[in-house]
Amino acid sequence: MKLKTILTGAALALGLAGAAVAGSHGKTKVGFVYVGPIGDGGWTYEHNRGRLAVEKAFGDKVETTYIENVPEGPDAERVMTQMALKGVDLIFTTSFGYMDATINVAKKFPKVKFEHATGYKRADNVGTYSARFYEGRAVQGLIAGRMTKTNTIGYIASFPIPEVIRGINSSYLHAKKVNPNVDFKVVWVYTWFDPAKEADAAKVLIEQGADVILQHTDSTAPLAVAAATDNVIGFGQASDMAEYANGPRVSSIIDNWGPYYVARTKAVMDGTWKSDDTWDGIGAGMVKIGEMTDRIPADVQAEAKALEAKIASGEYKPFTGPINKQDGSVWLAAGETADDGTLAGMNFYVEGLKGDIPK
Amino acid sequence: MDLSAINWLLLLASLMVASTPILLAAIGELVVEKAGVLNLGVEGMMITGAISGFAIAVETQSPLLGFVAAAIGGAVLALLFGFLTQVLLSNQVATGLALTLFGLGLSSLLGQSYIGIKPPLTGMIDIPFLADLPILGTIFFRHDLMVYISLLIVVAVWFLLKYTRIGLILRAVGENHDAAHALGYKVVRIRLMAIAFGGACAGLGGAYLSLIRVPQWTEGMTAGAGWIALAIVVFASWKPGRVILGAYLFGGVTVLQLNLQAAGLAIPVEYLSMSPYLITILVLVIMSADRSRTALNAPACLGRSFHASS
Structure with missing residues (x-):
């Protein structure tokens, strides 16, 4: 029992160290979880355009990843956990149904920032955003x-x-x-x-x-x-x-997500990211x-x-x-x-x- | 609630259209399973058929060539499964699942340049005289060619399985591959042919989605239809006639609940959407309650690998 605890602790420490190393080589990693395929021509397509805007704005300084067709439910939690374990710094979860999964995973990874689209549950490392x-x-x-x-x-x-x-x-x-x-x-x-x-x-x-x-x-x-x-x-x-x-x-x-995604990525880079709730409309260009x-x-x-x-x-x-x-x-x-x-x-x-x- | 808003004739007609993709995929899978092979890659073959049919139809401006290409595309992908499971003896369940994932990826790769393009229209075929019949004409005889073909395929499969030597051999291979082998039948070759047929049918079903029912190409557009086709085969307890019943039940429930909603009828949508699956489970329970019946229905060698040495 004791040995097992120690081993688990060691494994955990190793994992954390690994994550820290992965996160420290200068590039900010941004992950996106999509509910549909990026070729849907609608919702997910626009979120992906936002992701591309982030890549364009920061060039080599960011690394973006995405996973498409993620069902709303336990699968989403698994996908987010995997992203967080890979050392992603900021994760955008882009569907209402990811709300609870986002909160759950965020609890396990307090250092990773999460942004959940169209939801209303927030935490210290979970912000929400939506468009009017x-x-x-x-x-x-x-x-x-x-x-x-x-x-x-x-x-x-x-x-x-x-x-x-x-x-x-x-x-x-x-x-x-x-x-x-x-x-x-x-x-x-x-x-x-x-x-x-x-x-x-x-x-x-x-x-x-x-x-x-x-x-x-x-x-x-x-x-x-x-x-x-x-x-x-x-x-x-x-x-x-x-x-x-x-x-x-x-x-x-x-839906014009690009400027928001760029601003939030910038905030993570500068260390000024704080959990908040953004809800912009026609006036702000979202x-x-x-x-x-x-x-x-x-x-x-x-x-x-x-x-x-x-x-x-x-x-x-x-x-x-x-x-x-x-x-x-x-x-x-x-x-x-x-x-x-x-x-x-x-x-x-x-x-x-x-x-x-x-x- | 205003039920008069529903045009019941159009509803029944669109029921046939909504059911055709799963009917095609299910009848193909039925033949595969009758030969003793469980191919869980129906979804992957459908979507591959959807894009290959769409691409060829757009390039040639001929929906007919599109459907031919879809059948070939589906069959080629199915033969990949066949090669892995029949020749290399890989696990059928795992390979089938992999085939679905592979098909989804492959199709979105192939489809990159076809997003947002309109396919050539498939003409409706009003069957002379019959189309003018009151009521029945609107429901049954004013469809596109594929609706009739899908029904013809079902009838042909039923006839072949029940009354011909080919059907007997196919069933023998599915029931007891060792005995069939001892009698001198080429088990692997027969199974490969069945697998290719299943793939072709799934491909046709997929192309029906991208060329007629939606009509456009969108990534992942089958959205689970392949899994429903698999459920229908079980629901039908491996009988071609019941595949029609199953497909029209699944398709019908979808169309019916949309119609009822649009007419403003307050029905719990979730329950109606659930009902075909509940019936499938019920059928399974009834089937397995009677052991002698189970033995009659499910092919005895379903999902088992065959090697001549064993």
Whole structure:
């Protein structure tokens, strides 16, 4: 028993020494954990562009590694542990479902810094960051409300988490504002990335009368389905998806992670990194609206751009009262704006949306 | 809730489309397993078929050539598995898993320059007269060629296994390879042919995803369809007819739950998505409860390596 303890201790010490040596040869190592493949054309693709921006900014001074297609769950913990053991200094875990895994692994490696995307659990060595995608959703909702002829907008939702619900609420509110007859059909696919399922969902929504498809999943499959029709439009999600610009894609919401990743890597290099919570939107450039195509009439484009500018300057907040909850109770009084705490934990639909959020 | 929003005819029609990839992959795997080989690399063969079919279809602008290439691509990858397991006698489970990983990597390498490209459209074939039938026409007779081919393959496999000498030999190899060998049948060669057929079918299934159902190339786009195909073979207790049932059940549940959601019906999605797997487990339990039946269904030599000296 005693011998075993000593041996374990020795092994641990050796391991730590090894890690220290690995970390001390000048290069800062940055790791990325991806939920999908870097070729998904959407979410993971943009995170990977952020990684490349880090490489470009620091050249030989950094070494980046990434692992793609990591399922949310125990596998994620294993992958992060492996990265930490290899002497990575800063690990970006880029999906909501990695939240608990990130916290667990961070406890075991207090010297390694972690950055978890879209989550809300922090620790001394775990910071969180996210983008205010819902600001982009507001612009998207306006365009969708103006463009729909059938007054039916289909929404492919992934998981019932606050980030996704915020997106549905924000786009619905702004579509409704310009088109009071608009109706949303929401389908939950319970995956971030499954092109076949995303395509099936888009088909179902189109069959049921939707002529605008909004998506909160990572692949371009819904746009590929829309491309097979004449009248259905969609938006690039997380990335520009410009390859569909000649077809159904009329605009997009682009997640621009590069500057943030560069700044955080710099902080680790300088030794100034501290756990914090970053939540930037259109104003800070973390969320961008992709180029609008000619399928959007000029007056609608102008209206959308005006809204984008007002959000960027901070003059207008997408969740500004009067807004009621789905059950009719008052959420925000006239002129009142939502605080970040409520937004971060949003678990209800606004008035007018049909159906229930799955539990 | 507004069930009238659902177009039930279109739903049943799209059910057939959603089920075709797993149907193709499953019927191929059934033949492989009937020959006594367990190839867990279905996912890898599917995705390889998806990219090889996509690439060739884009280059030649012919979906038909694309499907041929997909079948060849899948079969080539399967033969790699065949060589390792039948000639070099490696462990089938480990090799199959490795094949999946290899296929996923290989396909994303091959697919680098095909992201964001639109494939040539595969034409729909309205079968004359039958397509104009009310109700049945919309559901059954207005599909692309591959839907019909997949069903034809299933019927052909059923017929071959049940009524022909080839089928008898294949089954003999799967049930007792030593006896088949003693009778003078080339066990390894027969198994290699079955493996190649399985790979070709999986490749077709993958290409159906990338050319028709989605239609585009995305890395990792099979997203687990190959594993479902493996489950269907067990669910079908190695009977071709039941493979259709299984594939349409799995595919149908996916499409049905999306339709119900879009129509605003409050159903717990998780349970519906779970149901085919629960039924598979149930079938397994029922099968294993009756020993004589188990013996009739699962090929006795499934997953066992064969060497002429043993």
